[in-house]
Amino acid sequence: MALALLLLIGLATLIFWLYRLNKEYYVLAFFAKRVRTKDGRPVDSIAPTIKGRTIFGNSFDLFGLEDVEIFTQRHNRAVKMGCSFLEYVKGLAVYNVIDADTFETILNNKDLITKGIVYDFVHSVLRLGLLTSTGQKWHSNRKLLTPTFHFNILGQFIEVFKAESLKFAQQFEGNAESTVSLTELIPRFTLNSICETAMGIKLDDMAAKGDRYRENFGMIENRFIKRMGNPLFWNDTIYNLFGPSDEKIFLKEIHDFSSEIVAKRRELFAQEIKDKKGSGPEEDDIYIKKKQRFAMLDTLIMAEKDGLINHEGICEQVDTLMFAGFDTTSIAIIFGLMNMGIYQDQQELCYQEICEHIADDFSNLDANQLSKLKYLECFIKESMRLYPSAPSVSRQTAKNTELSNGLILPPRAQIVLNIYELHRNPKYWSSPLEFQPERFLPENSKGRHTYAYVPFSAGQRNCIGQKYAMLEIKTIMCVVLKKFRILPIVKPQDLVFCSGITMGCKTNVKVKLVKRS
Numbered sequence: 001m002a003l004a005l006l007l008l009i010g011l012a013t014l015i016f017w018l019y020r021l022n023k024e025y026y027v028l029a030f031f032a033k034r035v036r037t038k039d040g041r042p043v044d045s046i047a048p049t050i051k052g053r054t055i056f057g058n059s060f061d062l063f064g065l066e067d068v069e070i071f072t073q074r075h076n077r078a079v080k081m082g083c084s085f086l087e088y089v090k091g092l093a094v095y096n097v098i099d100a101d102t103f104e105t106i107l108n109n110k111d112l113i114t115k116g117i118v119y120d121f122v123h124s125v126l127r128l129g130l131l132t133s134t135g136q137k138w139h140s141n142r143k144l145l146t147p148t149f150h151f152n153i154l155g156q157f158i159e160v161f162k163a164e165s166l167k168f169a170q171q172f173e174g175n176a177e178s179t180v181s182l183t184e185l186i187p188r189f190t191l192n193s194i195c196e197t198a199m200g201i202k203l204d205d206m207a208a209k210g211d212r213y214r215e216n217f218g219m220i221e222n223r224f225i226k227r228m229g230n231p232l233f234w235n236d237t238i239y240n241l242f243g244p245s246d247e248k249i250f251l252k253e254i255h256d257f258s259s260e261i262v263a264k265r266r267e268l269f270a271q272e273i274k275d276k277k278g279s280g281p282e283e284d285d286i287y288i289k290k291k292q293r294f295a296m297l298d299t300l301i302m303a304e305k306d307g308l309i310n311h312e313g314i315c316e317q318v319d320t321l322m323f324a325g326f327d328t329t330s331i332a333i334i335f336g337l338m339n340m341g342i343y344q345d346q347q348e349l350c351y352q353e354i355c356e357h358i359a360d361d362f363s364n365l366d367a368n369q370l371s372k373l374k375y376l377e378c379f380i381k382e383s384m385r386l387y388p389s390a391p392s393v394s395r396q397t398a399k400n401t402e403l404s405n406g407l408i409l410p411p412r413a414q415i416v417l418n419i420y421e422l423h424r425n426p427k428y429w430s431s432p433l434e435f436q437p438e439r440f441l442p443e444n445s446k447g448r449h450t451y452a453y454v455p456f457s458a459g460q461r462n463c464i465g466q467k468y469a470m471l472e473i474k475t476i477m478c479v480v481l482k483k484f485r486i487l488p489i490v491k492p493q494d495l496v497f498c499s500g501i502t503m504g505c506k507t508n509v510k511v512k513l514v515k516r517s
């Protein structure tokens with residue numbers, strides 16, 4: 001009897017303790033520390049928590065889902081909630097943000113520069129380059145790389161964009177009309193461009209290796225999604241033991257490709273310096289003034305000589321710049337050209353504007369002329385609103401973090417800034433699914449929240465390559481539009497999106513190019 005009483009008291013104490021504990025931790029979601037509010041208001045009144053698929057909070061909500069289903073589930077949840085919301089996933093609070101005020105708060109918080117844990121899943125490939133690193137390492141590398149994106153240097157790259165765009169167009173100039181798979185051909189154009197501009201290496205005699213590099217990245221992305229969907233694989237040791245074993249092969253090929261590029265550039269750069277030494281004293285400044293183009297990789301090679309970076313550090317940045325610079329821009333160009341085909345009236349406006357400012361032989365195509373193409377810029381912006389190359393970015397807290405909306409996020413909380421949903425949020429965009437480049441005309445942008453449109457993110461960790469990207473996108477648009485009229489093949493409703501590191505789309509996006517007479 002006494003024993004039963006003791007057991008009962010013990011059980012009651014345990015339940016009471018768990019009840020108290022559950023107020024602070026979401027016990028069944030593997031002890032995820034709960035989000036609180038500053039003034040004691042219910043958390044749900046600021047950010048509701050979405051119900052999970054199992055009793056373990058949201059820990060297994062993505063379990064067993066394919067990439068398309070993951071994308072659809074994330075999208076449906078955002079639409080259903082209609083506001084920023086919370087989830088609790090395997091020991092972590094996750095704040096899904098779809099409103100501009102919170103984007104602004106997070107992106108401007110100097111303490112929130114560490115990327116979310118999903119970025120750990122690409123460490124094996126990108127290592128700790130600019131995109132994935134944090135703290136002092138990120139600060140010093142950002143400082144090192146920022147001058148390489150100076151407008152004077154970017155201006156020189158337009159010649160490469162032009163040559164590569166002409167090469168792209170040349171494939172179809174022999175036919176009155178051609179059906180073109182943008183999904184297949186544009187990534188080759190952007191990889192060639194980034195290798196020649198940022199790395200100073202022409203891919204012409206390495207074309208097959210370039211194709212293989214892109215395929216390998218596709219495989220890595222595939223694995224990234226599988227890992228994201230299975231919280232058991234979030235732990236590196238478990239993933240390395242039980243995850244797919246062929247990943248090492250893809251990684252080796254990717255790293256071998258970038259190492260080969262670094263080695264080639266080292267040779268060329270050394271030769272260029274040697275050649276310059278013989279050509280007079282004013283040739284010493286190898287950076288901006290020269291007729292000779294300056295590759296971003298050269299900055300890193302120079303910095304190595306000053307002891308600011310080592311060989312491994314160079315490779316990290318090369319892998320990062322190649323990945324960040326080819327995939328994102330190719331997505332923007334694919335959807336941009338697709339939209340040109342779908343929206344014929346707007347295509348005509350872009351075409352007229354291009355004819356007004358750009359010579360038929362493209363001889364005057366430079367940064368100055370490109371800056372005059374205002375309507376084309378609105379068109380590209382609208383395309384990137386609906387199809388942002390980076391559909392979400394994330395951060396994590398290091399300590400209790402109070403936000404301006406009154407929420408207090410616990411340490412290690414994950415903040416997912418959902419750019420795709422923000423850009424379609426009816427709070428900021430009337431008829432959000434309609435394609436209207438005119439939204440971006442200055443008179444129509446007045447009064448819109450500055451953080452309602454952030455395809456390149458914002459704040460300290462914004463995209464270092466955004467000006468580069470706009471010049472590249474505008475250049476290929478000019479060349480293609482001047483030479484061809486674009487007709488549609490796929491419609492927006494045909495597009496099947498999937499989750500990935502960047503904006504994934506299962507649909508083979510094609511257009512018809514009709515030669516202009």
Ligand code: HEM
Binds near residue numbers: 455460
């Ligand atoms: C349409 C093209 C592009 C889009 C939409 C885009 C978008 C973004 C976004 C959203 C971020 C923030 C990522 C995060 O917070 O995790 C970012 C960062 C970055 N982007 Fe881009 N990007 C584009 C092109 C480029 C190009 C061409 C390059 C290089 C040549 C580049 C290099 C980088 C790097 C290195 C970072 C990390 C910056 C840092 O953390 O300091 N991007 N980009």
